Amino acid sequence: SLVGVQWLLIGYAFAFGPGTSFIGGGGFYGAIGIGLEPYAPYGDNLPTSHFGGSMFATVIYDPVAHWVWGAWEAQDGKMRYGWLRELGVLDFAGGIVVHLTSGFSALAVALVIGQPSKKVPQEEAHSLPLVFIGTSLLWFGWNGFNGGSA
Numbered sequence: 001s002l003v004g005v006q007w008l009l010i011g012y013a014f015a016f017g018p019g020t021s022f023i024g025g026g027g028f029y030g031a032i033g034i035g036l037e038p039y040a041p042y043g044d045n046l047p048t049s050h051f052g053g054s055m056f057a058t059v060i061y062d063p064v065a066h067w068v069w070g071a072w073e074a075q076d077g078k079m080r081y082g083w084l085r086e087l088g089v090l091d092f093a094g095g096i097v098v099h100l101t102s103g104f105s106a107l108a109v110a111l112v113i114g115q116p117s118k119k120v121p122q123e124e125a126h127s128l129p130l131v132f133i134g135t136s137l138l139w140f141g142w143n144g145f146n147g148g149s150a
Contacts, residue, residue: 006058014062018072021083023063060105065097093145 019025068091070082084096091097 011058011062014058015065016070018074018080019066019070021070021081021086022067024066024070024072060101061097064101068097 014024017024067082067084068089070080070085072080074080089096
């Protein structure tokens with residue numbers, strides 16, 4: 001719930017507000033100016049009032065979301081975009097913003113924590129058929145999700 005409050009107060013403005021190609025800024029602080037109608041630069045199916053995503057969100061997620069999805073009209077009337085989008089990066093299903101930021105964050109935490117100090121005994125897989133079924137369901141769902149997102 002803390003991230004939801006962060007998203008409302010400043011996160012949405014950092015991710016989707018007009019600013020530079022590196023970070024959003026003004027316009028949407030405290031969810032002011034956000035409505036239920038779609039915002040044209042983001043497409044017809046993305047309402048600007050969605051709630052998504054404390055400190056990780058403010059420092060990592062919001063700027064990367066702006067790099068990939070940020071779009072705003074500058075004072076000269078031209079459309080401006082985040083720097084990754086200007087390079088031609090398209091992120092339909094959130095793979096860059098969600099998975100890349102969480103993966104690199106997990107790697108950073110693992111490197112900071114380091115190896116365990118005690119030797120942990122290895123356990124065998126409990127049920128290989130259940131592992132296969134779970135992997136198959138995950139693969140099938142992932143393909144359905146990504147196939148439908150483009």
